Amino acid sequence: MKVGTDAVLLATLPKFTNVNSVLDIGTGTGVLSLMLAQQFPDAKITAIELDAAAASQAADNFAHSTWAANMQVIQIDFEAFSSANTYDLIISNPPFFTASLPSEDLAKNRARHAPANLLSAWIEKSSQLLNENGKIAIILPESEAEINYLATMHQLFIDKIIHIHSFENTAVIRQIFVLQKRNTTTQNSHFHIYKAQNTYAEAYIEHLKPYLTIF
Numbered sequence: 001m002k003v004g005t006d007a008v009l010l011a012t013l014p015k016f017t018n019v020n021s022v023l024d025i026g027t028g029t030g031v032l033s034l035m036l037a038q039q040f041p042d043a044k045i046t047a048i049e050l051d052a053a054a055a056s057q058a059a060d061n062f063a064h065s066t067w068a069a070n071m072q073v074i075q076i077d078f079e080a081f082s083s084a085n086t087y088d089l090i091i092s093n094p095p096f097f098t099a100s101l102p103s104e105d106l107a108k109n110r111a112r113h114a115p116a117n118l119l120s121a122w123i124e125k126s127s128q129l130l131n132e133n134g135k136i137a138i139i140l141p142e143s144e145a146e147i148n149y150l151a152t153m154h155q156l157f158i159d160k161i162i163h164i165h166s167f168e169n170t171a172v173i174r175q176i177f178v179l180q181k182r183n184t185t186t187q188n189s190h191f192h193i194y195k196a197q198n199t200y201a202e203a204y205i206e207h208l209k210p211y212l213t214i215f
Contacts, residue, residue: 051075
């Protein structure tokens, strides 16, 4: 799996604070966890991944990182995962192409295609694993109304929505949602990736310069 734009924006745009424990759901090859470890080098990070090959590569990537002592990968389905701990941050770049045709590649199917009820089940279980002051962060194409409905159903509140555009003044292509247990006024912001065709916006470069060697 390539390092995707969704993952790197999810790791950086919400500007998380006070993170000592992280649960990364569906870590893939570990990009989100590694970027969060760079931000919070003392945080304990648990990454779970269903696909055996991806979990193995994530474990290898963690082992070769500066933060290896604080990072672990568990190969497991999130539905089967349990923990006596709660987390400061639960984060995921989930599969969300529920309406499109699946690929013939099984690994890609798992990474990109989700059953229709996955998001509701994911939010419900995440809320149970979240500590009282923690955050849930997810990137999706779903509408605000859909997430607001699911958050309310599971006694959560939307803290932030970051609307992501390819170019300034073009349609929203993704939204980052940050949820929490405490009641809050939702903060809305907008972010665009490109300033011109094949040319990244300055803000995109500044956000990702500490993490990506191309900058």
